[in-house]
Amino acid sequence: MRNYEDDFALDDLLSPAHQARLLELLGKLSGASFALNAHDDGASRPLEFNLDTLGWLKAELPAEQHQAAVRLYELVLFYAGKYRLAANLHHDATEASYLELQQKHAAVQASEEKYKQLAQRLTQQVEEQVRVIKKAQQELYESARLRAVGQLAAGIAHEINTPIGFIGSNLRVANDYLDELEASLPDSHETAMLFEDFHALLDESSSGTKRIARIVSDLKTFSNIDQADFAACDINALITTACRLIQAEQNQVLPLSLRLGELPEVAGYPAKLSQAFYNVLDNATKSLEAGGQIRVASRVQDNALEVLIEDEGCGMPDDILARAFEPFFTTRDVGAGSGLGLSVTRDILVAHRGEVRMESRLGEGTCVTLRIPVN
Known part of the structure; x- marks a missing residue:
């Protein structure tokens, strides 16, 4: 117009x-x-x-x-x-x-897009803060657990080591007295049988005191008492300690086999690595339902230390396996597990520049591989 x-x-x-x-x-x-x-x-x-x-x-x-x-x-x-x-x-x-x-x-659309982007950024920040809070909760939980174990081990070491020392010393003296007494009495079949049983009782008691002392020592190693935070770690020794603690918890009836290779020492946190091995062993123990064994092996592979913990337990389906490392995710009954074991294990390995791999088949078992770089 x-x-x-x-x-x-x-x-x-x-x-x-x-x-x-x-x-x-x-x-x-x-x-x-x-x-x-x-x-x-x-x-x-x-x-x-x-x-x-x-x-x-x-x-x-x-x-x-x-x-x-x-x-x-x-x-x-x-x-x-x-x-x-x-x-x-x-x-x-x-x-x-x-x-x-x-x-x-156009101004409204620009404003809408601006606020949309702001909302997305806020959502991302909230999600990041939630992740940080969850990680902090996880670390606090793990730290509190390690402190509790450390305090428990320290108390056990202090309260048990001294009487165990007395008992061990007294048993050795009793053995000496028994030898003197046996030499002073007339030799007879009944007397020989009596002294043989007496020696057996003393030897069994001495073996029991050594076992108690070893458990206390394992607890001290597990809780990192008497060691610096960051130190040279003997991975095989930490695996052995974790295995003994698991066996002690299961009254020594756990079907567990060790095949440990020669490993170099690596720098790390002994208590945290022990915790990682213990967590995986604990999961393997709870997965055994109708028989089966747990096999633990260590080796050097591709410039990294590998610890393989394999069980013949119930295994996991793919959907559960995909969420196994999620914090607070557990398939156990309420109160039977925190859902932090594998998550804490992964974080410990990441802190040592390592990784955790898991393979599982339902009804056939699970194999967890923990890798720690040598250098």
């Missing part, structure tokens, strides 16, 4: 059909024929609009009637021009409003 400031042509004001209709009506009113010409032929009168000549009206009428017809035609053009101007103004106003609405819509 033309702008209202532009000059109008005749066809802008009236369409050719309307022009023909208007000429027809003028002819019926006057009884004469009318024609529109683009140029003056001497018998036509000018049609003006806004001081511009838009055409020439020709009619076979007296001058006064001819001029009246021209004025009537110009009046129609005047109101047609007013309509066109109003239409143009309305169009321009509508177009301006539409452009303004478009700009506002």
